[in-house]
Amino acid sequence: MIKLDELSYSIDGKYLVDDISLNINNGSVTSIIGPNGSGKSTLIKLISNELEPSKGYVFLKGIKNESWDKRDLARFRSVLTQANYLSFPFSVIDIVKMGRFPFESTKEDNDDICIKLIKMLDLESHINQNYVTLSGGEKQRVQLARVLAQIWSSESYDDKLLILDEPTSFLDINHQCSLFNLLKDFNNKGLTIIMVLHDINQAIQYSDKIIMLKESKLINYGDVKEIINSESLEKLFNIKLDLFTNKNTGKTNISFIENE
Numbered sequence: 387m388i389k390l391d392e393l394s395y396s397i398d399g400k401y402l403v404d405d406i407s408l409n410i411n412n413g414s415v416t417s418i419i420g421p422n423g424s425g426k427s428t429l430i431k432l433i434s435n436e437l438e439p440s441k442g443y444v445f446l447k448g449i450k451n452e453s454w455d456k457r458d459l460a461r462f463r464s465v466l467t468q469a470n471y472l473s474f475p476f477s478v479i480d481i482v483k484m485g486r487f488p489f490e491s492t493k494e495d496n497d498d499i500c501i502k503l504i505k506m507l508d509l510e511s512h513i514n515q516n517y518v519t520l521s522g523g524e525k526q527r528v529q530l531a532r533v534l535a536q537i538w539s540s541e542s543y544d545d546k547l548l549i550l551d552e553p554t555s556f557l558d559i560n561h562q563c564s565l566f567n568l569l570k571d572f573n574n575k576g577l578t579i580i581m582v583l584h585d586i587n588q589a590i591q592y593s594d595k596i597i598m599l600k601e602s603k604l605i606n607y608g609d610v611k612e613i614i615n616s617e618s619l620e621k622l623f624n625i626k627l628d629l630f631t632n633k634n635t636g637k638t639n640i641s642f643i644e645n646e
């Protein structure tokens with residue numbers, strides 16, 4: 387689905403993404419983790435084709451970044467950027483409907499999809515509210531509904547890609563849980579997902595693969611079980627961490643070690 391080939395992005399001689407090569411399979415969930423400023427959002431923008439690489443290429447479905455038709459791209463992949471929260475006075479439903487712009491489906495179909503998503507994201511009581519007056523978490527859920535409207539399919543999701551930059555940053559724990567359940571449902575239908583997550587426990591619980599970025603470089607990429615351990619995480623974040631197995635999920639959990 388995604389192939390990065392010696393991908394680099396630099397500004398004024400400074401590399402924000404430095405020589406990254408990797409492949410991401412169809413139908414996988416991949417999380418990018420790493421310290422602040424390590425290049426996660428820049429990498430996401432390169433993969434989304436919102437930034438042009440300084441060197442190297444991004445191939446999506448085998449097509450090189452520079453060869454994509456804009457409209458085809460918009461129908462195939464959908465992107466939630468970090469806090470792109472516009473300040474125009476649109477209603478919630480109007481913003482979700484923007485996700486349907488690249489498609490020629492009927493007004494009825496589009497309305498139907500958008501209403502379904504508004505329900506899924508617990509926004510029914512806000513449907514006609516002015517977006518500007520929403521809380522941070524509500525705005526984030528509206529943006530999530532919009533990007534999901536853009537990849538919505540009545541058939542299969544095998545051919546669709548969802549890219550999310552810190553999708554849970556403003557959500558309470560209840561809405562975080564519903565979002566991950568929702569993403570799991572879409573992934574079970576074939577959707578490929580790549581996202582930036584700050585919560586390592588969530589990255590472990592909900593991903594197949596993890597990308598570790600540090601100082602613009604790829605430090606580690608692989609199956610969660612293979613690359614998540616105290617050594618790799620302590621090296622990534624420069625902090626001592628406590629790793630243990632969660633009895634309910636059977637997966638690794640991490641927490642800080644408190645100063646004595």
Ligand code: ADP
Pocket residue numbers: 397402420421422423424425426427428429
């Ligand atoms: P992350 O998402 O991992 O926190 P980013 O990809 O947003 O990091 O940014 C990586 C680094 O590049 C940061 O140190 C950021 O300050 C810097 N950076 C991002 N955009 C620019 C820019 N346009 N000009 C200069 N530096 C930038």
Ligand code: MG
Pocket residue numbers: 426427428468551
């Ligand atoms: Mg970022």
